[in-house]
Amino acid sequence: xxxxxxxxxxxxxxxxxxxxxxxxxxxxxxxxxxxxxxxxxxxxxxxxxxxxxxxxxxxxxxxxxxxxxxxxxxxxxxxxxxxxxxxxxxxxxxxxxxxxxxxxxxxxxxxxxxxxxxxxxxxxxxxxxxxxxxxx
Numbered sequence: 673x674x675x676x677x678x679x680x681x682x683x684x685x686x687x688x689x690x691x692x693x694x695x696x697x698x699x700x701x702x703x704x705x706x707x708x709x710x711x712x713x714x715x716x717x718x719x720x721x722x723x724x725x726x727x728x729x730x731x732x733x734x735x736x737x738x739x740x741x742x743x744x745x746x747x748x749x750x751x752x753x754x755x756x757x758x759x760x761x762x763x764x765x766x767x768x769x770x771x772x773x774x775x776x777x778x779x780x781x782x783x784x785x786x787x788x789x790x791x792x793x794x795x796x797x798x799x800x801x802x803x804x805x806x807x808x
Contacts (some may be wrong), residue, residue, distance in 0.1 A: 674708045675701050675721035679759055681787040681807060688726040691718070695725050699738045699779050702729045703767050706736050713758045715795040717802030720759050728799035732792055732800055739776040742800055745785075755798055755808050766801075766808050768794045777790035 678684060691698070698718050706716045706729050707773030718727040726741045732737050754763045771789040774796060788796055801808055 677758055677803045678722050680721055681756065681760070683722070683724075684759055684802065684807055685805045686719065686724055687805040688717070688719055688724050689728045691725040693781055694729060695723070695740075696779070697726055698723050698727055699729070699740070701728060703738065706731065709758060713736055715799045717799045719802055726803045728734070728796070730792060738779045738807070739774065739784075739796065739799075740779065740781065742774050742776035742803070744772050744797065744800060745775050745796070747771065753763045753794070755776060755794075756772070757798070757808055760807060764808050766798075768797050772797060773790050774800075 701721060702716050702718060716727050716729050716730040718725045728742060729736050729738045747769035750767055753768055756763045756764055772793045773787050775785045798808055
């Protein structure tokens with residue numbers, strides 16, 4: 673079910689706690705909310721819909737992919753860029769990495785590890801920052 677977007681920086685600055693199988697409905701809500709905001713958004717973290725759990729979704733071409741409890745284990749190719757956020761107004765400068773390796777579980781809580789690069793890697797890094805309470 674589509675959820676309202678949280679704009680409160682105090683809430684968004686909290687570090688997310690690990691998700692469990694009981695949080696599966698949050699994944700559905702995130703995917704629905706991302707779809708509803710597709711014109712302005714390519715990724716979301718659970719705190720953007722008011723749930724302080726370590727869950728993100730990322731638009732990867734035609735598919736929106738959930739990553740549960742994601743952790744970046746490797747990164748390379750640092751660059752500086754400007755990013756905006758659906759939860760916050762304006763653009764901010766940040767450092768991103770061209771290639772990242774991420775450990776996570778899929779929506780069925782099966783362990784995964786994958787290398788991402790380019791635009792998708794940038795989206796994932798932004799959403800993982802949300803999980804860390806870092807506002808961009």
